[in-house]
Amino acid sequence: WFGRFALARSAAERMRALASFRPRMAKPVIGLERGLTDPITELNMGQTAEKIGHLFGITRPAADAYALESHQRLAKAQRSGALKGEVIPAVDRDGTVYEHDDGVRPDSSMERLAKLKPAFERPHGRVTAGNSSQITDGASWVILASAAAVRKHKLTPLARLVDSEWSALDPSIMGLGPTLCATALMRRQNLARADIDLWELNEAFAAQVLACLAAWEDEEYCREALGLDGAFGRIERNRLNVDGGAISLGHPVGTSGNRIVLHLVNAMRQRGLKRGIATECIGGGLGGAMLLEAV
Template identity: 70%
Template sequence: MARPVFIVDGSRTPFLKARSGPGPFTPVDLAVQCGRPLLARQPFAPSAFDQVILGCVNVIADEMNPARVAALRLGMGEKMVAFTVQINCGSGMQSIDTGYRYIREGVSDLILAGGAEALSHAPLVWPQQGVRWFAGLAGAKGIGAKVMAALKVKPGYFKPIIGLERGLTDPITDLNMGQTAEVVGHLFGITRAQSDAYAAESHRRLANAQSQGWLKGEVETAFARDGTFYDHDDGVRPDSTPESLAKLKPVFERPWGKVTAGNSSQITDGASWVILASEEAVARHGLTPKAVILDSQWSALDPGIMGLGPVLSATELLKRNKLTLSDIESWELNEAFATQVLGCLAAWNDEKFCNEILGLDGAAGELDQTKLNVDGGAISLGHPVGCSGNRIVLHLVNAMKRLGTRRGIATECIGGGQGGAMLIETV
């Protein structure tokens, strides 16, 4: 029989907006910054874990398999098995899902599952023509051949490509993620005014959560090597209004597009961990579970409309567990783009879409936005790709405990045309 899997604790770093260059932390630095205080407050040794699983997309050359590097730096011992998972925007949730399945099936009892991403450390990539020129120069034999090879150089060979820009472009459709959000917005008639209003509300909610102190138990202060410390998510703009956001120009589809820098998620660095435990581990270590994972689902669709991934994955969860949208009291739907989030809500309320795509008898209904991303989301927080799926699960649990709600879903769209969702119940 499947065993219950509990979320007993978790923490994350502040989300730090990428600015003019590499930020103060690498992915492993971030994982260690929030991992140390998390492990220090547990009633068991760091070596008591069975495995460490970390989501990371932008793995840097000095930190191959960042899960293992982080585990060693966290003092978890040389015998600690640790591996990194990657499913683009869902990587942080994939780490939880993988751990959930190991524990549910009796393979493990205690797992540290996380996500870490430092998008500010995304590499500059050399143009392929430049790479071929260097290869030809290196392979030339003799002075004459090397001179002839060198003379073939062109200025464009030395112009680097931003790796992040290519990474956020789908290789099948050749659309970047912002363009896919434009497609979703067009399909469901999402207006620019709606997107800007949603984005402004995201900033208002995060600013309110910060001022109320609701994130203090979740966000750990991060200390850089130079002594600078970071204690809050710094991408929030409390002064954002629909009117101020309306002044921004479209980024991806000029001049008529709806997606701008103001109603999109921010390029950000951050890390997050959750501790997963079986009933046996809870009893052995005297732990107090916060929530239990009831189910999870991964779905796939056309990469050109990847933003609708949450509709497919969350709906499958609801159907399998005989639930409706209104049965879910708390939602975390990753805010890749305001237009994309609103497109998901519109899809659930569209009878034709629900009938033809989701296999429902009618429209799923209207999702109450007072239950959705109650403390803001990636538009105000930022979207460190490999981390976000972990953060939304962690914050869903914490918000549900604060609000006294019982059942929630965390879900995200995934670049490449996928979606992930997890059904959580508080304990």
């Protein structure tokens, strides 16, 4: 309607455009909201996080505490220079240099986070703007080369892509996707939980990450959904998203998968570790995982 009105040239055309106006047009639905709403279940991504948070008993304080830790870890990584060479400074039109992303809030607190209202399921929801990923713009790239190409072009590899896996599940619980694909990947490679040095599990929502961790510790879920004999077990927090994640750094949809792979490689190399898994949930009911070995 705005397009037709803007293109109207004569008074008559403008009047016809005005006559077609309807009250509902005063409250438009932004494209991002439509893009982040599943067309099958009609749930937006935040609501799917609420659902799996409810299924696994994730509390609001637990989600807030996870979000706070994400900001603190990212702030520490920025101060220590751990992200230099990975996050490239940006320059605006006036020549101002931005050395790092400014979404990080190291001065946040549980008290401040507790004051935020639920974003999707009021009044008792656990997902808020403070414990969700930030919607950001961004780009990320790596070079993927075969062994033959590495030799031919005398490249110095950072890591080896060992294996990858994709899994599908009910779109309304898409946030549990990482538990399916990562577990299947490890079973195929005959790896135990202790064999994985670091994990990057994309922080779409704090409740979603915590639900995945809880699911891996739930014997019934692991037997029925993952085909295991018992619980997969606990992933230690000192191995998971060690430098923060999308809650503090941002979630540039479309490049987050590449970003967590790149950061996993750098984090392993900085710590002298060997093996890691990068994994994320995907709207529509998918999960992807990649097994990497630092070189």
